[in-house]
Amino acid sequence: MTKNRYNIDWVVLPLLGGLAMIGIWALWSSLPGTNLPSPLKTWEASKLYILEPFAKRGELDQGILRFTWYSLVLVAKGYLLAIVIGTPLGLLLGISAMFTKSFDPIIQILRPVSPLAWLPLGLVLFQKSEPAALFTIAVCSMWPTVLNTAVGVRSVPQDYLNVARVLKLSQTKTLFKVLIPATMPYMFTGFRLSLGIAWLVIVAAEMLTGVPGVGGFLWQEYNSLIYEHIILCILTIGFVGFILDRLMSLVESRFKTI
Amino acid sequence: MSAYLTLSRLTKIYPTPKGPAVIVRDFDLNVDKGEFVCLIGHSGCGKTTVLSMLAGLTEVTSGVMVLAGKEINGPGPDRGMVFQSPCLLPWLTAFGNVMLGVDQVYYTASRAERHDLAEYYLSLVGLADAMHRKPTELSQGMRQRVGIARAFALAPKMLLLDEPFGMLDSLTRFELQKVLLDLWGRDQKTAFMVTHDVDEALYLSDRIVMMTNGPEAEVGEILNVHFERPRDRKEIMEHPDYYRLREHLITFLEERAYKKSDISPKTPPAAPSDDRIVNLAARSEDDANKLSPGHSECVAKRAPRTLRRV
Numbered sequence: 001m002t003k004n005r006y007n008i009d010w011v012v013l014p015l016l017g018g019l020a021m022i023g024i025w026a027l028w029s030s031l032p033g034t035n036l037p038s039p040l041k042t043w044e045a046s047k048l049y050i051l052e053p054f055a056k057r058g059e060l061d062q063g064i065l066r067f068t069w070y071s072l073v074l075v076a077k078g079y080l081l082a083i084v085i086g087t088p089l090g091l092l093l094g095i096s097a098m099f100t101k102s103f104d105p106i107i108q109i110l111r112p113v114s115p116l117a118w119l120p121l122g123l124v125l126f127q128k129s130e131p132a133a134l135f136t137i138a139v140c141s142m143w144p145t146v147l148n149t150a151v152g153v154r155s156v157p158q159d160y161l162n163v164a165r166v167l168k169l170s171q172t173k174t175l176f177k178v179l180i181p182a183t184m185p186y187m188f189t190g191f192r193l194s195l196g197i198a199w200l201v202i203v204a205a206e207m208l209t210g211v212p213g214v215g216g217f218l219w220q221e222y223n224s225l226i227y228e229h230i231i232l233c234i235l236t237i238g239f240v241g242f243i244l245d246r247l248m249s250l251v252e253s254r255f256k257t258i
Numbered sequence: 259m260s261a262y263l264t265l266s267r268l269t270k271i272y273p274t275p276k277g278p279a280v281i282v283r284d285f286d287l288n289v290d291k292g293e294f295v296c297l298i299g300h301s302g303c304g305k306t307t308v309l310s311m312l313a314g315l316t317e318v319t320s321g322v323m324v325l326a327g328k329e330i331n332g333p334g335p336d337r338g339m340v341f342q343s344p345c346l347l348p349w350l351t352a353f354g355n356v357m358l359g360v361d362q363v364y365y366t367a368s369r370a371e372r373h374d375l376a377e378y379y380l381s382l383v384g385l386a387d388a389m390h391r392k393p394t395e396l397s398q399g400m401r402q403r404v405g406i407a408r409a410f411a412l413a414p415k416m417l418l419l420d421e422p423f424g425m426l427d428s429l430t431r432f433e434l435q436k437v438l439l440d441l442w443g444r445d446q447k448t449a450f451m452v453t454h455d456v457d458e459a460l461y462l463s464d465r466i467v468m469m470t471n472g473p474e475a476e477v478g479e480i481l482n483v484h485f486e487r488p489r490d491r492k493e494i495m496e497h498p499d500y501y502r503l504r505e506h507l508i509t510f511l512e513e514r515a516y517k518k519s520d521i522s523p524k525t526p527p528a529a530p531s532d533d534r535i536v537n538l539a540a541r542s543e544d545d546a547n548k549l550s551p552g553h554s555e556c557v558a559k560r561a562p563r564t565l566r567r568v
Binding site: 159160162163165166167168169173177178181182184 | 313314315333334335337339341343345347349350358359362363412
């Protein structure tokens with residue numbers, strides 16, 4: 001009985017939802033005067049890219065997972081940069097009230113700026129497309145890590161700090177033995193959100209810079225009027241983003257110390 | 259001979275928007291080396307504030323604290339603290355929690371020595387088999403055992419205990435009181451414990467300091483507990499004096515603790531007179547004598563100490 005319930009909730013219903021979505025898509029594409037390719041046409045045009053996902057037929061014509069791989073590598077670099085800069089920044093914000101008062105307003109102003117706005121600045125700063133893309137990814141995806149870490153530090157229970165004080169731990173020891181472990185769960189929530197944003201930014205960054213990857217491919221296929229591939233790219237980006245998020249949740253739950 | 263721990267005119271005032279709030283005013287107390295003193299009072303009367311000042315976690319507004327000839331100035335591992343919630347770091351094992359303190363105090367010892375020390379104290383509190391578990395895998399009582407081991411492993415000059423058994427069920431509390439007393443009996447570490455459990459205070463302490471109700475809480479009365487050590491809970495409870503002492507404490511807590519605020523709720527800060535303390539101490543001495551006619555030898559044995567203190 002419970003097993004059946006489980007199947008309905010987690011298999012049948014999502015399947016129905018997916019089918020409904022494809023139905024709407026099919027209907028829309030059959031409307032007169034639309035350029036939206038039908039699901040079937042999309043599949044036929046994308047088959048080659050999905051069935052030979054790692055093929056490299058030319059610079060602009062590669063399997064979809066190969067493109068995805070390029071994007072992932074770029075995201076990984078930018079994301080790492082974001083974490084390396086964002087975590088200490090968050091720790092500082094959490095520990096020092098003076099630092100918070102000085103920099104919090106600036107952070108609040110920079111945080112909502114779109115990747116599309118950062119990218120030109122990156123190009124101006126670095127003159128090359130890949131560093132500019134990295135810069136954009138790092139700057140945009142850093143904030144959740146920064147803010148979550150800061151919140152985490154501020155919400156370390158006074159009890160733990162009292163232990164550190166009573167034992168007279170040095171500042172470095174307090175930081176590494178008490179503050180950082182206690183902040184870990186918050187940090188990892190920040191890391192997960194940051195990864196989501198980094199993946200979101202990649203498409204914009206690749207579109208504008210022409211770096212090869214799934215976003216670059218999307219833009220190039222739009223320019224070559226192959227609309228089926230736009231849908232292929234959107235679905236790929238979505239799937240990868242979903243998988244990344246799941247993976248990070250797994251990591252996150254491992255670091256639930258409290 | 260001066261006392262091992264001296265609290266002199268200890269006062270804590272918090273500034274509030276409505277003017278300064280006096281939590282504790284002119285708290286005076288002397289504790290001898292090796293003495294186990296319980297501070298008892300109603301919740302919120304400021305007894306934890308006193309302990310927290312002693313631990314260096316709360317700043318003192320005015321007054322002086324001297325421990326073993328040195329003024330207490332801020333927190334330090336020379337006072338082993340047992341917190342109410344055991345305050346274990348959840349990402350460390352029981353062993354790791356004890357090691358955190360041991361590493362800090364015995365930084366000159368070798369790794370193996372520190373290791374042995376932490377293991378030794380954990381096995382003393384009965385956690386030999388559970389020391390590599392995380393706090394979440396331990397019961398409340400076991401966690402507090404770790405807390406006790408952590409405090410003792412520091413080899414502190416004295417112990418500070420902040421209602422350490424307040425969150426435990428009564429059976430576990432009994433067990434842990436015994437663990438604490440056994441450990442304490444090994445080297446008679448000077449101990450200062452805050453509690454609101456009358457029986458706990460009688461079982462553990464040499465003297466019970468009764469605190470008047472806040473605001474402006476102070477030492478109300480001091481009761482000597484003369485039961486012989488090592489103590490057995492059952493023997494003590496069957497002791498002819500037990501219920502009289504107990505009643506004395508309860509009477510104080512139920513009636514006398516309020517007296518001050520009943521008579522004059524807005525007492526101006528009375529000039530602290532030293533005779534008050536002497537008188538109070540003397541009175542409690544009288545009480546103790548009056549209460550235990552059949553055990554004058556116990557009283558006599560404690561008396562010189564008390565006199566010295568007064």
